[in-house]
Amino acid sequence: MRASTAMVVLLLSACPDVPADACPSDLPPSCLMPAPSWSADVSPVISRTCSGCHGPNGLEAARPYGTWSEVEARKTDVLFQVYGCLMPLPDAGVALSAGERAVLLHWLVCGAPNN
Numbered sequence: 001m002r003a004s005t006a007m008v009v010l011l012l013s014a015c016p017d018v019p020a021d022a023c024p025s026d027l028p029p030s031c032l033m034p035a036p037s038w039s040a041d042v043s044p045v046i047s048r049t050c051s052g053c054h055g056p057n058g059l060e061a062a063r064p065y066g067t068w069s070e071v072e073a074r075k076t077d078v079l080f081q082v083y084g085c086l087m088p089l090p091d092a093g094v095a096l097s098a099g100e101r102a103v104l105l106h107w108l109v110c111g112a113p114n115n
């Protein structure tokens, strides 16, 4: 087990196309009040960067992310995907800006309030 984990780490760090720091380790350690607002801050980011695929007629229309309840119901998955830089899909042309990423992660760490 240990040997294969070391091998994966070795392979990842040896790959020049995927620098180890490509995805920032920037998860806020705790929720600093006030939490970002769903309606003013987060919803526009989700609409711009997620809903094109996770919405009507999108690639992932079967898993919609548009309304607060749709996002809140799967907030752990959303956090995992966004924090891991897996979503939005890197080639989708709708990358999160650093500010958008920070707002989204902060809101998720605050428990995804409907505020």
Ligand code: HEC
Binding pocket: 046, 049, 050, 051, 052, 053, 054, 059, 060, 063, 065, 074, 077, 078, 081, 082, 087, 088, 089, 092, 094
């Ligand atoms: C270019 C289209 C596209 C965009 C933009 C996109 N996604 Fe996805 N998303 C997908 C596809 C396709 C899958 C399924 C991938 C798979 O299963 O490997 C997926 C899967 C997911 C999943 C895992 C499945 C689930 O519903 O639990 C989550 C969570 C997710 N996306 C969240 C997001 C969020 C949040 C955003 C915006 C920040 C986003 N996605 C933007 C296409 C997209």
